[in-house]
Amino acid sequence: MTRYVLSRTGQALLVLWAAWTISFFVLYVLPSDPARIMLGPDATDVTAAQLDQLRHQYGLDQPVVVQYFQHLGQLFAGDLGHSIGSGRPVADVIGEAVLPTAQIAVAGLLLAVVFGAGLAVVATWTRNRALGQFLLQLPPVGVAVPGFWFALLLVQWFSFGLHVFPAFGGQGPSSVVLPAITLALPTGATIAQLLSKSLVQTLREPYVDTAYAKGAGRWRVQLRHALKNAALPALTVTGLIVGQLFSGTVVTETVFSRPGLGRVTATAVQGQDIPVVQGIVLLAAAIFVVTNLVVDLVYPLLDPRVVLAGSRRKLREQADGPTGGAGAGGSAVDATTTPTTAREVHA
């Protein structure tokens, strides 16, 4: 087990380093001039000497490889650099934005799990074909709706129509409600699609018949026997779902004028604030990697069969049919399966 944990942790760190490296090369090496970007498009009266001085100040006159290792060294010292826009340390800018985003993300995730899973359970449980069909039509609609539009509809109805929730701002618990619903829609729809598919398959398993034969009621079979097993494949896409939430905050926080990571991202892109953008990318990759690490470590405890090499890959493929849903469904799931030999260690 220790070897398994160590090897998975090592792989996670490797992915994180690679993600940072890719973002570095995209941001600093692609045909662009960071010094010009720093000055902004309006700075037309800058002399070549001033540009050179700026390049020197930020180390941009060094060869790319030297710059790369300088930045990497700073990263290991916990220094993410300074924001071009405000001049403040990137770690501070991002750090103070985490809490407001965490509020709406956690609330959104809860809503998504409760309603997404609830829809899947009811749609596969009901014997009313029309109701079941209707419920299963909803998730595809949920993933097709643009987040920014849905958010504006909520504002129209609940803020300007009914005057129940504030249209913008981050003050008080009531300001969390509408952003959380916005984030929950695509996420909940993804969960509902995956879980209902997995439930339909699980309900065909022989042990479900056994449970009925032993006299278990339909709700008991649905919740105690089927849901428990069907939820496992869905668990493997947690990383994808968290990434979806993270992306969602950019649009959501912009619409609701809330402070948070999404706003920091939008502002940084607007101002071409390269260090902040890179910090955000690193954070997003870290969240993805840590989520997958936790899932990977917890999974063998929930499903003892996983110790057999490769069996989890099969489970994943079940959860991951080509039209699995959400468009993004497909291979992001596989991303977590950096083919590991760790499981063979167990076998």
Added chain:
Amino acid sequence: MTETTQLAGRLDRRTPLAADRPRTGGVASVLGSVVARPTLTVAVLWLTLVVLSAVLPGALTHHDPLAADPAVKLTAPSAAHWFGTDQLGRDLYARVVHGTALTLQAAVLAIVIGLVGGSLIGLVAGFVGGVVDAVLMRFADVLLAIPSLLLSLTIVTVLGFGTGNVAVAVGVASIATIARIMRAEVVRVRTAQYVEAAASGGNRWWRVLLVHVLPNAAGPVLVLAALEFGTAILAVSSLSFLGYGAQPPQPEWGSLVATGRDYIASSWWLTTIPGLVIAVTVLAGNRLARALDTEGRAVR
């Protein structure tokens, strides 16, 4: 009862939609499949309309999308202005129709970039194998660790704003997904007997790759590309909504919603209608992709 329904379910699964798959040719069979799958028909009709308004916007509206008429500013939808008018009195219906081209071009460009880039990487990884495969796929894994919208935003930061740059950003962000599927298919096809036969029959490697492997591996990749259409429309319009895409006064779906946001308290149509058009287009695209997927499986 349960046993029977389950048995029915199993039988269903083994005969995947063979019954309602349209036979080729014949007006009657086309009509039959239209009746059998009404949502698919609506989806195809809608997409036809979308393509038409991108190619020939003049055929759908005679209003000028840029002509301001302050006398009729911010009027609700009516017979004269189907979608109402905006804060300058411009016809919203005309702006939505004329904005289609930009959105659609960006989405198509994004898909082409993703398809070409992803297919090349997947093809090389799957066909060459070994270290090349391992390196390319680990690279794809890492790209997938970054949420795609964030990856697009990173690229936009470097390239700057505008619809073309947004399209490139969205396309690059989808490369990893397509590369993985392409590689999986190539690996599946590469070991097939007809490929071995072609190779041992004296064909050059590139001929084996292009004539024997690629056509047989392309199916699922094309289905994925169809699914990517919806994703691309959503991503492009989200980035435009955030203000990184089309610059005013040029109409574009996402930026139309963004402009309407300032008048949301008084003029619901400015945000609701363009947003609804985006949602329906994505829904129609996904419906078509799902149909292609089931067709593809039934054939395979």
